[in-house]
Amino acid sequence: MSVEQAAAGAAEHGAEGGGSVMTHLLEEFSLSTEHAFKFFGIPLPHGPGMHFFGIDFSINKAVVVVWLATFLTIGLVYYTGRGGGLVAKGRLRNAIEALVQFIKLDIVDPNIGHEEGKKWLPYIGGLFFLILFGNLLGLIPGSNSPTGNINMTATLAIIVFLTFVIMGMVKQGPFGYIKNLAPHGLPTWLYFILYPIEIVSQLAKPLSLALRLFANLLAGHIVIGALLGLIILFGSVIVAPFPFAFAIIMYAFEIFVAFIQAYIFAILSSLYIGAAMHPDH
């Protein structure tokens, strides 16, 4: 057997291996296979037994991570709030407090306003922490990133969409909100063009929120998965360190992305809500 033949054989074998790895990887992302109902080996309740009122309440990996993120947020915020004294004690408390202060001063206050911002802090802060911890917990190998799934991001985006539409209608009146969608004092015929554009732009807001978060997170996971898949594809000790090193770099970048995406989602939500509440601004 010549060297070329051996190489071709290896490549063929590698391609098959890589293909199965990618299939396997995509199966891991899917929430409809049996994989989705095991979280680190713990079987999760699912199936027809979990259907109530015609709604599927099955618990899958992503749902577990959503709830973990929820309780982690409540726990950490509660822990920080009970720090006592004027200065937070401990590094964890300081870190959470810095995040809360950042959300308050840089996300909520400039967009919604200082006074009204107080009421909106749990909403925007909840979005931020839920997405942040969803992103970060999803980075743990073997876990699942609910924020890399369109179902979660779309749900949050639709909640934000409903919030700003309803707040706009509450603050400006149902007709006032619709009237204020387009600028005043333009020729009548222009409104026939402007209103469709404005309505589309209103709908584009939740769509972009949902797709941005979902696509960023999913892309990050796929890139890491593909880099690690290269190791199996080549099956060589000499090649392996390079994809591995890149995967580590990408992993660090994903941690950064986790914060950035949570920040973007929170700031855009507060921007939309603030704009609906104060149309003149």
Next chain:
Amino acid sequence: MIELNQPLIVYTAIAFAFLVFALAKFGFGPIVSMLDEREKKIRESIEQAEHARLESERLLRDYEEKLAEARAEAHKIIAEGKQLGENLRAEIKTKADEEVKLMIAKAEDQINRDVEQAIKELRTEVGDLSVTLAAKVIEKELDKAAHEQLIENYLSEVGRLS
């Protein structure tokens, strides 16, 4: 990924509603009030520090003023003392001078008196001697030669005395 997953939608909505409720109820309140209180505290501390600084500056000025006053006072006292000493010295000197003059005058007076006294005494003595001499001359009248010699003797004696 992108296929519809009902549980995740339902649970996300429930979890988010629960999270917002929990954070509003007992989450952010203490943290925000802690931030506000700390801000207030820091502002107060800065104000207090500023106040204390102004106060201390005022005190420092006060003390500097007092110090300058005290220094001027001390200078005045020293100058006065010097003046006093000078005056005293001059006074004592004039007094002493006067006393010396007085003493010299006294001494001269005494000396003059003594000299006069001596002359007076001498005169009395000479008178006495003259009388005695006259008596002696009378005693030895017979002997003219002796008489003469006696006068001679006596005169020479007086001459020696005077």
